[in-house]
Amino acid sequence: MTTERQEKRTQAQAAEAAERKKAERFVYQDDEVMEKPFDWAQFSRLAAYIRPYAKQLLPVIIVAMVLGTITKLLVPLLLGYAIDEVGPEGGKNAATLWTYCAAIAGLFLVQWGAGFFRIRFTNIIGQRVIFDLRAHLFKHIQKLSFRFFDKRPAGSILVRITNDVNSLQELFTNGVVNLLIDCVQLVGIIAILLTLNVKLGLAIMITVPIMFVLSTSLRKRIRRVWQDVRQKQSRINSHLNESIQGIKVTQAYTQEKDNMAFFDTMNTSNRKAWDLASLMNQAFNPLIEVTAGVGSFILFFYGAYLIQQGELSIGMLLAFATYVGNFWEPINRLGQMYSQLLIAMASSERIFEFIDEEPTVAEKREAKELQSIKGDISFRDVVFEYEKNRPALKGVSLEVKAGQTIALVGHTGSGKSTFINLLCRFYDPVGGQVAIDGTDIRDVTIQSLRSQVGIVLQDTFIFSGTIRDNIRFGKLDATNAEIEEAAKAVGAHEFIVNLPNGYDTQVEERGNVLSMGQRQLLSFARALLADPRVLILDEATASIDTETEAKIQEALKKLLHGRTSFIIAHRLSTIRNADQIVVLDHGSIVEQGDHDELMRLQGYYYGLIEAQYRFLEEVS
Ligand SMILES: Nc1ncnc2c1ncn2[C@@H]1O[C@H](COP(=O)(O)OP(=O)(O)OP(=O)(O)O)[C@@H](O)[C@H]1O
Numbered sequence: 001m002t003t004e005r006q007e008k009r010t011q012a013q014a015a016e017a018a019e020r021k022k023a024e025r026f027v028y029q030d031d032e033v034m035e036k037p038f039d040w041a042q043f044s045r046l047a048a049y050i051r052p053y054a055k056q057l058l059p060v061i062i063v064a065m066v067l068g069t070i071t072k073l074l075v076p077l078l079l080g081y082a083i084d085e086v087g088p089e090g091g092k093n094a095a096t097l098w099t100y101c102a103a104i105a106g107l108f109l110v111q112w113g114a115g116f117f118r119i120r121f122t123n124i125i126g127q128r129v130i131f132d133l134r135a136h137l138f139k140h141i142q143k144l145s146f147r148f149f150d151k152r153p154a155g156s157i158l159v160r161i162t163n164d165v166n167s168l169q170e171l172f173t174n175g176v177v178n179l180l181i182d183c184v185q186l187v188g189i190i191a192i193l194l195t196l197n198v199k200l201g202l203a204i205m206i207t208v209p210i211m212f213v214l215s216t217s218l219r220k221r222i223r224r225v226w227q228d229v230r231q232k233q234s235r236i237n238s239h240l241n242e243s244i245q246g247i248k249v250t251q252a253y254t255q256e257k258d259n260m261a262f263f264d265t266m267n268t269s270n271r272k273a274w275d276l277a278s279l280m281n282q283a284f285n286p287l288i289e290v291t292a293g294v295g296s297f298i299l300f301f302y303g304a305y306l307i308q309q310g311e312l313s314i315g316m317l318l319a320f321a322t323y324v325g326n327f328w329e330p331i332n333r334l335g336q337m338y339s340q341l342l343i344a345m346a347s348s349e350r351i352f353e354f355i356d357e358e359p360t361v362a363e364k365r366e367a368k369e370l371q372s373i374k375g376d377i378s379f380r381d382v383v384f385e386y387e388k389n390r391p392a393l394k395g396v397s398l399e400v401k402a403g404q405t406i407a408l409v410g411h412t413g414s415g416k417s418t419f420i421n422l423l424c425r426f427y428d429p430v431g432g433q434v435a436i437d438g439t440d441i442r443d444v445t446i447q448s449l450r451s452q453v454g455i456v457l458q459d460t461f462i463f464s465g466t467i468r469d470n471i472r473f474g475k476l477d478a479t480n481a482e483i484e485e486a487a488k489a490v491g492a493h494e495f496i497v498n499l500p501n502g503y504d505t506q507v508e509e510r511g512n513v514l515s516m517g518q519r520q521l522l523s524f525a526r527a528l529l530a531d532p533r534v535l536i537l538d539e540a541t542a543s544i545d546t547e548t549e550a551k552i553q554e555a556l557k558k559l560l561h562g563r564t565s566f567i568i569a570h571r572l573s574t575i576r577n578a579d580q581i582v583v584l585d586h587g588s589i590v591e592q593g594d595h596d597e598l599m600r601l602q603g604y605y606y607g608l609i610e611a612q613y614r615f616l617e618e619v620s
Contacts, residue, residue: 026063037350039345042345058125060121065180066184068118071108071114074107078104079100079315080196082101083318085100123173127173133165137161137351144359148357171341171433174244175341182334197311199511204295204327207291207295220282221280225277229277232270236267239262291553292328296324299320301384304317325465332469360427361428367443370436370439370452373533374437375402376399378398378399379398379434382432398589405565405580406565406579407558407569407578408566408567409583410584411608416568419584420455425442452534454527455536464508466507471487471526471529489558491555492525515547533564534563536566537568578594585604
C-alpha cells in the first residue's frame with residue numbers, strides 16, 4: 001500500500017517537474033507588486049490631480065454628501081417617532097401619521113437629489129483626473145530617451161498606461177467619497193444609537209470587534225488570493241500578447257502544440273486560483289451575515305427586555321433595527337475600500353515611477369535653435385557605452401562634408417547603429433563630441449536638431465491609417481499634391497494607384513498588407529517629403545526581386561541627392577556609390593576610403609566583400 005502511494009507520489013512529482021520544465025520556456029517576471037501600504041505622500045500627490053477641479057466641484061459634492069448622510073440618518077428616527085406617537089401609547093391621530101409620512105417622503109426626495117448630484121459630480125472629477133493622469137503619463141513617456149525603453153518591454157509600459165491608470169479610476173470616481181460617507185455614517189449611527197439608548201447601543205457594539213477581527217483577517221487572506229488571480233491573469237495576457245505577435249514563428253516551427261500545452265497549464269492554474277478566491281468570497285459573505293444576525297439577535301432579545309422594563313419604546317426598537325441594518329453596510333464596504341486603496345497605491349507608485357523618470361538626453365536650459373544647416377558633420381573622439389565599462393564606440397573620429405554619402409559597414413555588433421543613434425541624439429556620448437556645422441549637438445534644441453535629420457529604418461514602421469497619412473507623417477502640413485509628388489519621385493506612385501483605394505487605402509498597423517519593397521518605397525517617400533538636410537538610412541537586409549531592387553536604387557539616388565547621408569549599407573551597389581566607406585569593428589573605425597581604395601588595401605573591407613561574394617556564389 002505504502003509503495004503504491006510512494007509510486008503515485010513519484011509519478012506526480014515527475015509530472016510536476018515536466019510541467020515546470022515546459023513552463024521554463026516562457027518566463028514572465030512578476031516584478032509588478034499588486035499592493036502597497038498606504039502612503040500619505042503618494043496619496044497627496046494623487047490628490048493634486050483633483051486640485052484644478054476642486055474649487056468648482058468639491059463644494060457641490062460636500063454639500064450633497066452631507067445632505068445625503070443627514071437625511072439617511074434621520075429617516076429611521078422619524079419612523080420610530082411616528083410609530084410611538086401614533087401607537088396605543090402615543091395616542092396621536094392619523095393626521096400626525098400623514099405629517100410623518102410627508103416628512104419622510106421629503107427626506108427621501110432630498111436623499112435622491114443629493115445622491116444624484118454627488119454621483120454625477122464625483123464621476124466628472126474622476127473622469128477628468130484619469131484623463132489628466134493618462135495624458136500626463138503619455139506625454140512624459142513620449143519625451144523619455146531610448147535608455148528608458150531599452151530597459152523595459154513595450155508590454156509593461158502599456159500596462160501602466162492602461163491597467164494602472166484604470167485601477168485608479170474607481171478610487172477617484174467613487175472610492176474617496178464613499179470612504180468619507182461611510183465614515184461619517186458610521187460615526188453618526190453610533191452617536192444616535194448611544195443617544196437613543198446607551199445600554200442597547202453598547203450591547204450591539206459587542207459584535208463590532210468580532211466583525212472587525214473577522215473582516216480584517218479574512219479580507220487579508222481573500223486579498224492575497226485575488227492578488228494571485230490577478231498575477232496569473234497578467235501572465236496569461238503576457239503570453240497571449242507574445243503568442244499573437246510571434247504567431248508566424250510559432251507556426252513556422254510547428255510549435256502550436258507546445259504553445260497550447262503551456263497555455264493550458266497557465267489557464268488551469270488561473271482557474272484554480274479563481275476557484276479558491278471565489279470560494280473564500282462565498283465563505284466570507286455568509287460569515288458577515290451570521291455576525292450581523294448575532295447583532296440582530298442581541299437587539300431584539302435585549303430590546304424586548306428593555307421594552308418590558310419600560311426603558312425602550314417599540315418605535316425606538318424599530319429605529320434601532322433600521323440603524324443596525326445600516327451599520328454593517330459601511331463596515332463591510334470600508335474593508336473593500338481598503339483593498340482598493342492598497343491596489344491603487346501600488347498602481348500610483350508605478351505611474352509616478354515613470355513620471356519621475358527624467359529623459360537621459362536632456363535639453364540644456366540655454367539650448368539654441370539649430371538654424372538651417374548646411375550638413376557638415378564631425379565626430380570627435382566619440383566614446384559611448386550602453387552599459388558601464390562595455391564601450392560600443394571607442395574614440396571614433398570622422399569628418400563629413402555637406403552633401404557626402406557615407407556608407408557604414410562592419411560586422412554585426414560593430415557599432416553602426418550606435419553611431420547613428422548618437423548622431424540623432426537618441427543617446428549622448430560619454431566622451432568626445434558630435435557636431436553639425438561646427439555646433440555641438442548638445443547645445444541645440446532636440447526638436448530643431450531632429451527636424452533636420454531624417455531617418456529611414458530597416459523595419460519601416462507603418463501606422464494604421466491611409467497610405468496618404470503614412471507619407472504625410474514626414475511633413476504634417478503637406479498637401480496632397482506634395483505627397484503624390486514625393487511618391488512619384490521615389491517610384492511608389494505606381495503601386496499605390498493600383499491599390500483598391502489608391503492613396504486612401506487603409507493599411508493596418510505595421511503595414512502587413514504591403515510587401516517589404518513597397519514599405520521601403522513608402523518610407524522613402526515619407527523621408528523625401530520631410531526633406532531633411534541630413535539623412536540616415538538603415539538599409540534593409542532582406543533581398544527583394546530585381547525589379548523592385550532597381551526601383552529602390554533609383555529612389556535612393558533621388559533621396560540622397562544634395563544631402564549629407566549615412567547609410568548602414570548591405571548592398572554592394574549602395575556601398576560602391578558612396579563617397580566614403582567607413583568600416584567599423586568592435587566600436588572603432590578600422591578603415592576609411594572609397595571602394596577602390598579599400599579594395600586595393602586588401603584589408604578588413606576587402607575581407608568583408610570577399611565573404612559576401614563567396615556567400616552569394618554558394619547560394620546561387
Ligand atoms: N540598447 C542596448 N543596450 C545594451 N547594449 C547594446 C544596445 N544596443 C546595442 N548594444 C551593444 O552595443 C554594441 C554595438 O551595437 P550596434 O547595434 O551599434 O551594432 P551594429 O553594428 O549596428 O549591429 P547590426 O549590424 O547587427 O545592427 C553591440 O555589442 C551591442 O550588443
